[in-house]
Amino acid sequence: MLKLVSIHTSYNNIKALKGIDIEVNKGEIVCLIGSNGAGKTTTLLTISGILKPDSGDIIFEGKSLKNISPHSIVNRGICQVPEGRRIFPRLTVLENLEMGAYSVNSKYQISNFKNNIEKVFSLFPILKERIKQHGGTLSGGEQQMLAIGRALMANPKLLLLDEPSLGLAPIMVSKIFRTIKEINEEGVTILLVEQNAKAALRLSHRGYVLENGAIKLHGSGEDLLHNEDVKNAYLGE
Amino acid sequence: MRQGSRAIQQLKQFKLLLITLLRYCSIALFTALLFLPFKGLNAAGIMFICILALLSVVSLLKKTKIIDAIKTIRIPEIKRFQRFFIPVFLISSAALPFILKDYYIDVLIMSGIYILLALGLNIIVGFTGLLNLGFAAFYAIGAYTYAIANTKIGLGFWASLPISASFAAIAGLLLAIPALRLRGDYLAIVTLGFGEIVRLILNNWDSLTNGPNGITGIARPLIMGFSLAQLEYYYYLIFVFVILAVVVIKRVESSRIGRAWIAIKENEIAASSMGINTTKYKLYAFTFGTFWAGIAGILFSAKMQFVSPESFTFMESILILSMIILGGIGNTYGAIIGAFILVILPEVLREVQLYRMLILGIGLVLLMIFRPQGILGGVKGVHFRS
Numbered sequence: 303m304l305k306l307v308s309i310h311t312s313y314n315n316i317k318a319l320k321g322i323d324i325e326v327n328k329g330e331i332v333c334l335i336g337s338n339g340a341g342k343t344t345t346l347l348t349i350s351g352i353l354k355p356d357s358g359d360i361i362f363e364g365k366s367l368k369n370i371s372p373h374s375i376v377n378r379g380i381c382q383v384p385e386g387r388r389i390f391p392r393l394t395v396l397e398n399l400e401m402g403a404y405s406v407n408s409k410y411q412i413s414n415f416k417n418n419i420e421k422v423f424s425l426f427p428i429l430k431e432r433i434k435q436h437g438g439t440l441s442g443g444e445q446q447m448l449a450i451g452r453a454l455m456a457n458p459k460l461l462l463l464d465e466p467s468l469g470l471a472p473i474m475v476s477k478i479f480r481t482i483k484e485i486n487e488e489g490v491t492i493l494l495v496e497q498n499a500k501a502a503l504r505l506s507h508r509g510y511v512l513e514n515g516a517i518k519l520h521g522s523g524e525d526l527l528h529n530e531d532v533k534n535a536y537l538g539e
Numbered sequence: 540m541r542q543g544s545r546a547i548q549q550l551k552q553f554k555l556l557l558i559t560l561l562r563y564c565s566i567a568l569f570t571a572l573l574f575l576p577f578k579g580l581n582a583a584g585i586m587f588i589c590i591l592a593l594l595s596v597v598s599l600l601k602k603t604k605i606i607d608a609i610k611t612i613r614i615p616e617i618k619r620f621q622r623f624f625i626p627v628f629l630i631s632s633a634a635l636p637f638i639l640k641d642y643y644i645d646v647l648i649m650s651g652i653y654i655l656l657a658l659g660l661n662i663i664v665g666f667t668g669l670l671n672l673g674f675a676a677f678y679a680i681g682a683y684t685y686a687i688a689n690t691k692i693g694l695g696f697w698a699s700l701p702i703s704a705s706f707a708a709i710a711g712l713l714l715a716i717p718a719l720r721l722r723g724d725y726l727a728i729v730t731l732g733f734g735e736i737v738r739l740i741l742n743n744w745d746s747l748t749n750g751p752n753g754i755t756g757i758a759r760p761l762i763m764g765f766s767l768a769q770l771e772y773y774y775y776l777i778f779v780f781v782i783l784a785v786v787v788i789k790r791v792e793s794s795r796i797g798r799a800w801i802a803i804k805e806n807e808i809a810a811s812s813m814g815i816n817t818t819k820y821k822l823y824a825f826t827f828g829t830f831w832a833g834i835a836g837i838l839f840s841a842k843m844q845f846v847s848p849e850s851f852t853f854m855e856s857i858l859i860l861s862m863i864i865l866g867g868i869g870n871t872y873g874a875i876i877g878a879f880i881l882v883i884l885p886e887v888l889r890e891v892q893l894y895r896m897l898i899l900g901i902g903l904v905l906l907m908i909f910r911p912q913g914i915l916g917g918v919k920g921v922h923f924r925s
Contacts, residue, residue, distance in 0.1 A: 324749050350812065352808075352811065352812075370813075371816065371818075372812070373811065373814045373815060373816040376812070376813065376814030377814055381684070381812070381814075382806055382812045383812075384809060384812050386812075388806050388808055388809040389806070389809065390802060390805035390806055390809060391805060391806075392805055393801070393802075393805060400798070401798065401810075401813050402813055403801050404795070404799070404802070404813045404815055405813065405814030405815075439820055452813070453812075456813070466905075523616060
């Protein structure tokens with residue numbers, strides 16, 4: 303479904319990604335793990351078009367995403383939940399969700415709007431209770447739910463999640479991760495970036511380990527979880 | 540033992556009080572010294588006492604939490620009163636020219652022009668969150684376009700209305716294309732620079748703009764061969780434009796475009812990850828906002844029958860910005876109220892000629908202390924996190 307072919311991305315002179323190859327198949331959860339500065343977020347930003355790669359190609363459903371602006375990438379069905387949630391603080395929960403459906407413009411999808419909102423509310427019942435509250439008054443976990451729900455409103459085929467567990471209590475983290483699994487089971491492909499390597503690997507079908515802007519290891523989630531190197535470096539065992 | 544500790548505590552409190560008092564005294568003394576060279580010892584003494592009293596009153600108010608109360612007052616959503624309020628407002632403002640003297644109608648006309656300007660700037664600063672400190676430049680472009688077209692080519696008001704508005708809008712677009720690469724403060728500086736450039740060009744291009752002397756003898760608008768020379772008629776013309784602006788802007792605000800603007804203001808990265816083309820919508824905001832400045836400009840020059848660069852200084856831009864901040868940034872009705880107050884107030888204070896700007900300034904400072912979100916702004920007491 304999504305294929306990154308030797309992607310190089312840099313911030314001015316600093317090379318952040320040095321030839322990354324990643325493949326995400328339809329229906330999978332794939333996770334990217336790695337330490338700080340390994341290039342995880344850079345990879346996601348490159349996919350969603352906010353950063354332009356220096357070389358290499360990104361292919362989504364057989365078509366290249368190179369030189370396409372971020373908003374048209376959203377229209378193709380890739381939706382990102384940015385790091386640190388970034389909900390709209392002064393809009394209500396409902397308005398936040400409506401903004402999520404912004405890229406939706408075909409008639410079929412507009413008629414789907416109500417279904418989508420119901421779906422989000424069944425995934426996150428707490429959002430329904432807070433429907434009229436300002437986004438900024440929600441707790442961190444609720445904001446994360448809102449951010450994920452907002453992304454789902456765009457009917458994404460591929461959901462990019464950037465550290466959904468950032469700054470959340472352990473109980474909230476496991477709740478969010480369960481929901482990610484549910485979303486995946488409904489047919490949305492997920493590319494997940496995580497610091498919380500253990501939980502992420504348990505959840506994912508496949509995983510990639512990034513180090514200094516290059517892929518160091520890849521394999522199924524199970525394999526990586528039991529890999530000695532991964533254990534030493536990221537799982538603290 | 541216990542008595543000893545209580546004494547220490549009392550001493551501490553006393554010390555704190557003394558320090559606060561000393562601080563207030565020094566502030567008051569500083570201000571009083573500023574007055575000394577101009578107004579003599581007596582005025583400085585009065586100033587000292589007044590400021591000391593003001594500061595103490597403010598600090599006492601802070602203790603009683605009245606300030607918090609004022610900050611969190613929610614002016615009832617106008618929506619709820621719309622059905623009642625809007626017809627009453629429309630009828631009463633339509634009836635005004637029958638009751639008022641010419642002088643008051645004149646003031647109302649000026650406030651109408653400023654309402655248009657505030658509405659336009661509110662689109663850029665209030666909805667989209669792009670700070671623009673050179674808004675008077677677009678006002679000037681609108682005004683001068685009509686002035687030049689009328690005096691040099693003999694074009695009428697209605698023929699140059701679309702030209703003036705589109706010239707201002709195009710100028711906004713052309714400024715925005717390079718300037719939108721910048722954000723926040725840097726954008727503000729560039730727009731400020733643009734405002735000065737336009738004013739200086741108007742001041743120095745003698746052959747076209749007649750320099751600092753300005754252009755005189757601009758024609759009043761005609762409707763079916765009938766000149767709107769009487770103030771009442773001009774009042775109705777402005778009235779129609781203001782209503783048109785409010786209706787159009789309200790409709791755009793609640794459309795897809797308006798939603799995109801608000802999303803960009805709230806969080807630009809999130810907006811672009813929602814699939815909003817942020818550059819496009821920022822350009823829309825700039826163009827649409829400056830369009831209304833162009834209309835205000837042509838109305839101004841047709842009313843005054845005279846334009847000169849002096850009417851479009853940096854102070855004018857700041858005044859328009861103050862209007863929307865006073866009314867509550869991002870609120871269309873707030874912009875109207877803010878513009879109205881800031882035009883009316885100096886006229887009301889004309890009695891105390893010398894001090895009116897001082898009073899206006901103090902009023903704005905007090906507003907920022909007591910209600911920083913503006914008159915119709917939302918509740919600021921709630922801390923938003925994102």
